[in-house]
Amino acid sequence: MSADEDLLEDLLAGKHRALARVISKIENRGPGYRDLVSELYAHTGDADVIGITGSPGAGKSTLVDKLAETYRDRGETVGVIAIDPSSPFTGGAVLGDRIRMASTVGDMDVFVRSMSARGTLGGLSTATADAVKAMDAFGKDKIIIETVGAGQNEIDIVRTADTVAVLVPPGSGDEIQTLKAGILEIADVFVVNKADRDGADRTVQELRDMIQLDEGGGMSGGAGGGGHHSQEVIDAHDDWDPEDDVDEADADAERWTTPIVETVATRGNGVDDLIDEFANHRRYLVDSGEHAEQVRGRYAEEIRTLLREDVHAMLEDRLAAAGGVDDLAEAVRQGETDPYSIADDVLAPVEACLEDLEIDDR
Amino acid sequence: MSSEQEQESIRCLVAKVGLDGHDRGAHVIARAFRDAGFEVIYSGLHKAPEEIVQAAVQEDVDVLGISILSGAHDTLIPKIMDGLEEYGAKEDTLVLAGGVIPEEDREELYEEGVAAVFGPGTSVEETIDFVRENAPER
Numbered sequence: 233m234s235a236d237e238d239l240l241e242d243l244l245a246g247k248h249r250a251l252a253r254v255i256s257k258i259e260n261r262g263p264g265y266r267d268l269v270s271e272l273y274a275h276t277g278d279a280d281v282i283g284i285t286g287s288p289g290a291g292k293s294t295l296v297d298k299l300a301e302t303y304r305d306r307g308e309t310v311g312v313i314a315i316d317p318s319s320p321f322t323g324g325a326v327l328g329d330r331i332r333m334a335s336t337v338g339d340m341d342v343f344v345r346s347m348s349a350r351g352t353l354g355g356l357s358t359a360t361a362d363a364v365k366a367m368d369a370f371g372k373d374k375i376i377i378e379t380v381g382a383g384q385n386e387i388d389i390v391r392t393a394d395t396v397a398v399l400v401p402p403g404s405g406d407e408i409q410t411l412k413a414g415i416l417e418i419a420d421v422f423v424v425n426k427a428d429r430d431g432a433d434r435t436v437q438e439l440r441d442m443i444q445l446d447e448g449g450g451m452s453g454g455a456g457g458g459g460h461h462s463q464e465v466i467d468a469h470d471d472w473d474p475e476d477d478v479d480e481a482d483a484d485a486e487r488w489t490t491p492i493v494e495t496v497a498t499r500g501n502g503v504d505d506l507i508d509e510f511a512n513h514r515r516y517l518v519d520s521g522e523h524a525e526q527v528r529g530r531y532a533e534e535i536r537t538l539l540r541e542d543v544h545a546m547l548e549d550r551l552a553a554a555g556g557v558d559d560l561a562e563a564v565r566q567g568e569t570d571p572y573s574i575a576d577d578v579l580a581p582v583e584a585c586l587e588d589l590e591i592d593d594r
Numbered sequence: 595m596s597s598e599q600e601q602e603s604i605r606c607l608v609a610k611v612g613l614d615g616h617d618r619g620a621h622v623i624a625r626a627f628r629d630a631g632f633e634v635i636y637s638g639l640h641k642a643p644e645e646i647v648q649a650a651v652q653e654d655v656d657v658l659g660i661s662i663l664s665g666a667h668d669t670l671i672p673k674i675m676d677g678l679e680e681y682g683a684k685e686d687t688l689v690l691a692g693g694v695i696p697e698e699d700r701e702e703l704y705e706e707g708v709a710a711v712f713g714p715g716t717s718v719e720e721t722i723d724f725v726r727e728n729a730p731e732r
Contacts, residue, residue, distance in 0.1 A: 325628060330638075
């Protein structure tokens with residue numbers, strides 16, 4: 233425990249090795265990791281967290297590299313968490329994003345950490361959220377989470393970010409792709425990277441059409457969005473019925489029109505524009521009150537995930553006590569019983585205990 | 595509580611340092627480590643010693659495998675070891691060297707803190723077994 237206290241102290245003092253160690257503990261779920269993370273909360277809340285996702289080969293790592301470089305030029309420190317998939321068979325992984333982080337090597341104020349999916353049950357998104365906290369407590373100004381946009385799991389991860397950018401490479405399919413549910417829906421900013429390639433204009437147009445559909449047939453032109461001058465709106469219309477006025481301002485503030493930024497990450501083109509949009513979105517979040525809601529939602533999810541993990545572990549113990557899942561599964565295969573009956577049987581004593589507890593409480 | 599399931603995985607950095615541009619061996623090792631269930635971070639070609647140190651520290655790897663074919667191992671590897679020491683990472687990182695390293699140079703590398711040298715013809719199984727047996731307990 234005291235070793236962990238030292239570790240926490242070193243992390244808060246800005247020692248890189250301590251930050252690296254804390255993230256390892258988080259990933260390994262080693263003994264005492266929960267106490268460590270719960271200590272981190274008191275020191276978090278200052279970092280802007282940006283999620284970057286998109287299909288493999290969209291140019292995420294190169295863009296992240298340029299973003300990190302630009303933030304560093306502006307005097308800000310950067311943490312990067314790069315998520316790669318792991319083998320479902322061996323658990324092994326090749327974590328390859330670091331290789332493209334070429335502009336910032338030798339600069340310890342860009343802290344890059346690769347993570348892979350270990351374990352299940354939202355374990356990766358919990359680990360990612362905790363690693364973000366470690367970097368935040370360490371004092372990073374900007375934290376970038378980079379993940380391959382390949383599934384629901386990824387969506388959970390980028391949701392730990394305040395602002396999510398989805399990279400859409402030119403020519404990524406016909407227009408029906410933009411109608412499908414999933415990764416595109418979570419974007420706060422669209423990035424058409426490799427914008428110098430054929431088909432970039434068409435991709436931008438398709439995204440624009442999609443955004444307009446979202447807004448119920450193109451009510452808003454898309455330029456600017458209202459969010460960040462709600463106070464000006466109120467000030468400018470003093471003669472209005474105050475109640476209408478507030479409604480108007482609120483309605484305005486609630487609308488964030490997803491911007492489309494074109495970049496050529498390999499040359500750094502468009503990176504400044506993208507950073508501006510991140511800042512705009514941040515301002516919108518705070519002004520509209522959405523940020524508070526977002527953070528609240530995130531903590532609610534963390535509480536649920538922790539409870540779910542604990543309950544899950546208790547159930548695994550129950551299952552082991554009931555003779556292990558293999559025998560039960562075999563019984564189902566033999567047609568002797570079914571999964572629903574087994575679940576009822578295994579849980580009956582737990583339910584009875586909980587009922588007893590409630591009675592005791594009264 | 596009992597529900598905390600540890601999920602440890604051996605983390606390795608496979609590094610190419612200096613001017614040599616041949617990384618087929620490094621790729622083979624990276625793939626073999628992956629298939630052994632390790633988490634592998636590959637550095638890419640032409641890295642300076644300080645870049646390798648930065649990656650090893652930030653990624654908190656258990657194992658650092660340096661592949662070197664250029665003959666510059668006797669200058670580059672000590673630089674990496676010094677860098678690791680600076681960050682307090684030398685003690686508990688298992689450092690391996692691979693590639694073309696003459697027999698007579700090996701003793702010096704061991705003195706620097708390299709745990710093993712795997713020359714041409716070493717089987718990947720041998721390397722993996724060595725890592726499993728010697729990866730530091732933290």
